[in-house]
Amino acid sequence: MESPLTRRDAIARSRYPEPVDPDLLPRPAGRGPLRTRPGVLVAVAAGGVLGSCARYELGLVLASRSGSFPLGTFVINVSGSLVLGALLALIIERWRPTHYLRPFVATGFLGAYTTWSTFMLDTDNLIRAGHAGMAVGYVSATLTAGLAAVYAGMTVVRSRPPAVRHRNREEDG
DSSP: OOOHHHHHHHHHHHHOSSOOOGGGSOOOTTOOOOOOOHHHHHHHHHHHHHHHHHHHHHHHHTOOOTTSOOHHHHHHHHHHHHHHHHHHHHHHHTSOOOSSHHIIIIIIIHHHHSOHHHHHHHHHHHHHTTOHHHHHHHHHHHHHHHHHHHHHHHHHHHHSOOOOOOOOHHHHO
């Protein structure tokens, strides 16, 4: 018997030309409301703890002066985009479905590691300090580099052949 995730993945592959995250597919008719799964919440929380600590530490290493280009936030957001692109290509296209990996890494770790709010605060601070041109450059560079990084991460994964799983001798019989 097929698992629901496998069946939903097959439906996604038949309807959409590009791989689709099975968690984002419409729910079948007659299914009740989504229920919160405690294990998934723990995975998100654990990833969030690690991601926020990583962002804090990297932010200290790459701290910038007021009125200068916010390199720390830029590097954090672009590197998070690169990892997210590669990771989601692996999870959606290569690895077996799991209830915990994507919530742990993508939502938890990378959600806490990357930072839209600090990106916006840095932009506002640049404008208030009289560096509107730098603020526009920062926003443009961050969005362009972030999109390029997601694409690069996905492209690297897609360009590599899938790992071949070798059978154990016991499976041969």
